[in-house]
Amino acid sequence: MLRWLWPAGLAGRIALVLGVMLIGVQLITLPFFLRQQSTAAAEIFQGSTVDRIAAIIELFEPLAAAERRELLPAVSSPFLSLDMFYGLTVSESAAVDEPQLAASLSTRLQREVIIKQVDEEPGGFPAVLSTRQRIAIWVPLVDDSWLRFSTRSALPSMGWVVHMSAQLLLVCLALLLFALVAARQITRPIRTFVAATERLGTDVNAPPIPERGSRELRRVTRVFNTMQDRLQRYVDDRTRMLAAISHDLRTSLTRLRLRTQFIQDPVQQRKAEQDLEQMDAMLASTLAFARDDAATEEPVSVDLAKLLHTLCDDLIDLGATVDYQGPETHTLFCRPLALQRAITNVLNNAISYGGSAHVSLSLDEGACHIRVADQGPGIPQEQLETVFEPFVRLDPARNRSTGGTGLGLSIARSVLRSHGGDISIANRETGGLLVDLRLADLNA
16 A cells, blocks of 8 residues: 555655655644634633623613613624623523633622523524634623623634634645645756656767756766767767778778789689679678768658558569558658668568568557568577677578678667667567567657
């Protein structure tokens, strides 16, 4: 139960802790506040009521009965109403409901007074629903007549308790709302930091995070930006180094290509030219892999289904056996050239090593899957991950005549991961391979 109540997010946990603490402080201080308020209200009520009743008694006693009745409406008020009774015996068996007020009045008036609680208010509403209990104060006069003063007691009733409870509930709700807003404001830099961390996994050239929030968060952000800057410089230095190596090797290859023209044996000349072409292709693939074009291309909205249709049609025009199954249209936010390069590498492998390619597109919640199946010999189970390493070609399982540099799947995985997805390979039960290209679908 406690685990279910404990929020999973940091903002929810901070809000819960703040809310519980603030509400706890309110509950702890509430009894002291109520006692102080009750004491102050009782003192004020007692002083004002005793003074006013004493003044009215002093005014009424010298007057005749008729004069008293004429004066009753003038001295009555909504807070202290006055009635006159003659020949009435008031029972004292009900005891005194407010002993302090009764003692003060008796001392001031030099006579015994009776205070009783009134069960019903004028109009028939129960006294329990009011904020204070209604009481009747009976004061005898010298001519055996009685004055009844009706007012509200300083003692709180159930209605007052309900009223204070409602106020406390509103205060608690306001405190919880305040705690939630404050917690979200406190954790906003953390959410920004998490989003930037996820973005770094797909785009090393993303802009730095603004340094905001507390001192600790600003320090963490500064360290993260420094790390990202170092990664960017590392990638740039690696790219420049490989570009320089490629340039120097291409210069040597050009000289070797010129020298092959002086080889007298045509067979040896043709073999030398083929070796040089393979070396040139390997240099181009290596440089493209090191540059990682997916990181510099701007993402745009692309119809993925139409892109797959186009790639399949191009291969069919070249005489390959390719078919497509899936929706006719689906828009995806991606880097189209890089994604086309990754899919093409997978399709070429399926055709080269499996003889055909069966392409399907399926849409799941938050992701879309491009599956490419072939009818080839498959790959040993222990080497399914090895094929993603650069320059790895499984010659025992594949035909050497197909060529290649062993970078196709490495480039495909790099492109897919830069899109927030991944690529996996599995052997089919009916023979051949099934390559699953998963892409994060932001439109889902």
